[in-house]
Amino acid sequence: MKICVIGTGYVGLVAGAGFADMGNDVTCCDIDEEKIAALKRGQVPIYEPGLDKLITHNVQEGRLAFTTDLSSAVAGAEVVVLAVGTPPAPDGSADLRYIFQAAETAARALSGWAVLVTKSTVPVGTGDKIEAIVRQHAHHEFAVAANPEFLKEGDAVNDFMKPDRVIVGTSDPRALATLQALYTPFTRSSDRILVMDRRSAELSKYAANAMLATRISFMNEIARLCDAVGADIELVRKGLGSDARIGTKFLYAGAGFGGSCFPKDLRAVINTAKEAGTRLQVLAAVEAVNERQKHLLAERLLEHFRGDLRGRKIAVWGLAFKPGTDDVREAPALVLIEDLLAAGARVAATDPVAIPTARKLLGERVEFQASNYQCAEGADALALVTEWHDYRRPNFGRLGSLMRTPVVVDGRNVWEPSAVRAAGFTYYGVGRGRG
Numbered sequence: 504m505k506i507c508v509i510g511t512g513y514v515g516l517v518a519g520a521g522f523a524d525m526g527n528d529v530t531c532c533d534i535d536e537e538k539i540a541a542l543k544r545g546q547v548p549i550y551e552p553g554l555d556k557l558i559t560h561n562v563q564e565g566r567l568a569f570t571t572d573l574s575s576a577v578a579g580a581e582v583v584v585l586a587v588g589t590p591p592a593p594d595g596s597a598d599l600r601y602i603f604q605a606a607e608t609a610a611r612a613l614s615g616w617a618v619l620v621t622k623s624t625v626p627v628g629t630g631d632k633i634e635a636i637v638r639q640h641a642h643h644e645f646a647v648a649a650n651p652e653f654l655k656e657g658d659a660v661n662d663f664m665k666p667d668r669v670i671v672g673t674s675d676p677r678a679l680a681t682l683q684a685l686y687t688p689f690t691r692s693s694d695r696i697l698v699m700d701r702r703s704a705e706l707s708k709y710a711a712n713a714m715l716a717t718r719i720s721f722m723n724e725i726a727r728l729c730d731a732v733g734a735d736i737e738l739v740r741k742g743l744g745s746d747a748r749i750g751t752k753f754l755y756a757g758a759g760f761g762g763s764c765f766p767k768d769l770r771a772v773i774n775t776a777k778e779a780g781t782r783l784q785v786l787a788a789v790e791a792v793n794e795r796q797k798h799l800l801a802e803r804l805l806e807h808f809r810g811d812l813r814g815r816k817i818a819v820w821g822l823a824f825k826p827g828t829d830d831v832r833e834a835p836a837l838v839l840i841e842d843l844l845a846a847g848a849r850v851a852a853t854d855p856v857a858i859p860t861a862r863k864l865l866g867e868r869v870e871f872q873a874s875n876y877q878c879a880e881g882a883d884a885l886a887l888v889t890e891w892h893d894y895r896r897p898n899f900g901r902l903g904s905l906m907r908t909p910v911v912v913d914g915r916n917v918w919e920p921s922a923v924r925a926a927g928f929t930y931y932g933v934g935r936g937r938g
Contacts, residue, residue: 504527504581504582504681504684505528505579505581505582506522506527506528506530506580506581506582506583506584507532507573507576507577507580507583507609508522508529508530508531508532508584508586509576509583509585509586509587509605509608509609510531510532510533510584510585510586510623511531511532511533511535511539511542511548511569512549512586512588513551513654513656513659513763513830514622514623514652514654515531515584515586515587515622516547516549516554516558517551517652517654517659517663518584518586518622518663519531519567519584520554520558520567520660521663523567524557524560524561524566525688526566526688527566527685529561529566529568530567530568530570530576531567531569531576532569532570532571532573532576533569533571534571534573535571536571539570539571542558542569543569545558545559549829549830550828550856550857551656551657551659551827551828552657552658552660553660553661573605573608573612574608574611574612575612577609577612577617578613578614580617581616581618581681582620582681582682582685583609583613583617583618583620584650585605585609585619585620585621585622585623585633586622587601587623588601588623589624589625589771590767591770591771595771596626596770596771596774596778597624597625597767597771599629599632602621602629602633603632603636606619606633606636607636607637610636610637610638610639610640610641611640611641613641613643613645614643616645616646616677617643617645617646618645618646618647618648618673618678618681618682619633619645619646619647619648620648620650620682621633621647621648621650621705622650622651622652624651624652624708624709626709626771626772626775627702627705627706627775628702628705630647630649630672630701630702630705631701646673646675646677646678647678648671648678648682649670649671649672649673649701649702649704649705650669650670650671650672651670651672651704651707651708653666653667653668653670653708653711656763656764656825657825657826657827657828658827665689666689666690668696668697669695669696669697670697670699670707670708671686671698671699672698672699672701672702672705673698673701674700674701679698709768709771709775712764712765712768713769713786713789715765716765716769716786716789716790717785717786717789718754719753719755720790720792720796721789722736722740722754722756723756723757723793723933724792725739725756725934727934728934729934729935730935730936733936735934735935735936736932736933736935737916737934755916756916756934757796757835757914757915757916757933758799758800758836758839758888758915759793759796759797759799759835760835761797761824761832761835761837762824762825762832763830766833769790773790797835797839798838798839800839800886800888800914801838801842801843801846803912804843804848804884805846807910807929807931808883808884812843812848813847813848814847814848814849815848815849815883815884816848816849816850816851816881816882816883816907817843817848817851817882817886818851818852818853818878818879818884818885818886818906819836819839819840819843819850819851819852819853819885819886820852820853820878820879820886820888820891821836821887821888821890821891821894821914822834822837822852822854822857822860822861822889823836823854823857823889824836825889826889826890826891826892828856828857829854830857831857831860834857834861834889835888835914836852836854836861837861837865839914840852840865844869849870850868850869850870851869851871851872851878852865852869852871852872852878853871853874853877853878854889854891855891855893857889858871858873875894875897876901876902876905879902879905879906880905880906881907882905882906882908883906883907884906884908884911884912885902885906885910885911885912886911886912887911887913887917887918888914889915890917895917899922899923899927899928902928903926903928909926909927910929910931911923911928911929911930911931912931913930913931913933913935914933916933916934916935918932920935920936
């Protein structure tokens with residue numbers, strides 16, 4: 504099957520390489536000439552484990568190509584995947600101009616029937632608007648379908664190649680048959696293709712991310728209660744997770760969530776509800792709790808040092824919003840660092856892969872160190888923000904000899920408080936007591 508993927512960001516590259524790996528002929532398009540030139544040289548613009556090898560293999564096999572010539576890529580394609588960005592507008596709504604531009608350009612380039620598949624995260628009703636745009640400019644029959652992505656940064660390749668579900672939103676028989684044929688190699692072990700109307704498919708993506716975000720903010724609220732009453736959130740989490748109706752996933756308290764999906768999608772679905780004349784009070788609270796939570800680690804440090812961080816060096820371990828990615832968009836670490844700098848602290852920071860992306864935002868206000876131990880040298884306190892494997896089992900004896908004062912703030916509850924305290928440290932976690 505010939506496929507055109509418009510957009511070479513996170514979703515477009517993973518989808519394009521994944522489809523190619525199943526034997527399809529895929530061309531990925533982008534208007535960014537530098538990005539396409541880099542991809543042709545074998546340089547992948549994002550860090551995602553396994554993606555570089557997947558792209559290289561399929562380029563070598565002649566199944567995957569990159570171009571800025573969208574018209575030639577669309578011509579003859581049975582499937583045109585719209586995977587451009589939908590960044591937040593100032594009011595929190597999704598900015599859809601890029602996907603509408605892509606739809607119009609693709610419509611003009613159609614050389615025969617094709618299904619235009621919206622894989623970008625878009626508000627309910629976007630497919631209707633795309634269909635109207637394509638109908639206005641296309642000279643051939645077509646269909647428009649919704650096919651939201653459910654990829655976790657850091658494990659996106661595995662998620663795409665072995666999906667737990669594939670949602671297809673369309674009422675067009677030919678489009679459905681085409682997409683079922685496209686996805687059958689990915690779902691051979693079980694029937695995981697869910698067919699529904701386009702609007703329900705569009706909302707499914709937002710609903711899924713909103714539910715996961717809700718679980719995180721809920722646990723962060725309970726963690727605050729734990730601190731207030733002397734309970735341990737980790738024990739509470741185990742009690743909750745053992746209930747089969749609840750399960751164990753996304754029940755971890757911490758420094759808040761970030762990234763390119765949860766914060767953006769929460770604001771977008773809240774705005775969608777507002778435009779539809781209704782209010783999503785729970786999700787508004789989820790967003791507010793998360794924004795408050797991102798300041799928690801700085802609050803702990805200010806409390807410990809009696810409100811005065813001037814001249815103190817604080818080491819920050821982890822810059823990416825989660826392990827396995829270099830994405831720092833809305834990362835809790837950035838909020839912590841800004842709070843620390845505003846309080847007059849010196850900040851040293853480290854991360855296995857996200858230093859280059861963080862440096863673009865923070866500049867020279869932060870001392871970046873490649874080594875986590877070097878980062879902690881001479882520090883008055885250490886804050887763990889991203890739970891990379893590198894940071895899960897540090898040598899606390901070595902840390903104690905390097906730091907000026909042995910104070911740690913565990914923003915992901917990955918260290919055992921009793922063991923850290925036994926090593927001579929003052930320990931602060933999230934929902935695990937105040938020291």
